[in-house]
Amino acid sequence: MDITQLILDDHAEQRRLFSLIEEINASDVEALEAVWGRLSAFLDAHAEAEERHFYPELLKLGEGANDAENGTVEGETEDAIEDHNKLRDAVKAVAAHKAGEKAWFDAIGEANVINSKHMGEEERQGLTDFRLNADLQTRHDLGVRFAAFQARHITGVKPVNKDPEGYVEKHG
Numbered sequence: 001m002d003i004t005q006l007i008l009d010d011h012a013e014q015r016r017l018f019s020l021i022e023e024i025n026a027s028d029v030e031a032l033e034a035v036w037g038r039l040s041a042f043l044d045a046h047a048e049a050e051e052r053h054f055y056p057e058l059l060k061l062g063e064g065a066n067d068a069e070n071g072t073v074e075g076e077t078e079d080a081i082e083d084h085n086k087l088r089d090a091v092k093a094v095a096a097h098k099a100g101e102k103a104w105f106d107a108i109g110e111a112n113v114i115n116s117k118h119m120g121e122e123e124r125q126g127l128t129d130f131r132l133n134a135d136l137q138t139r140h141d142l143g144v145r146f147a148a149f150q151a152r153h154i155t156g157v158k159p160v161n162k163d164p165e166g167y168v169e170k171h172g
Helices: 003-023 029-061 073-095 100-125 128-131 136-152 162-171
Strands: none
Touching: 003 029, 003 100, 003 128, 003 136, 029 073, 029 100, 029 136, 029 162, 073 100, 073 162, 100 128, 128 136, 136 162
């Protein structure tokens, strides 16, 4: 088990769930709400699991990879936490609209754009950085904790935005 692979697997599932929503007819409100309910809970639990189990260790072991903000692990982490906040806000914004309406799909699309941008950056930066700088045992041990956290929070977590600079200061 490797936390970087578990995060990649989660990213694939997030992409799959967003694409399912795109394929459901707007009149099938029950299906839209069910899939969105699962996806929104998954997004929140995934972000929180990363913030508890991945990013604190990345700050200790990483160096900043590829196009990391400021070329540093602190920069890539602050950017990731800020992305998580943007995504939490986008997920919350979906609730202001009725499932199946154009505004609802537009809000889902905005969440998808924010999430896709974040995942791409994380895959090039934090995950690459961790694979280069964390040993296999560390990646395994964190993977176990990450998987257990998500299993305990299968229905989601309370979404709470975090101060990116304060996060890095606390965990760095």
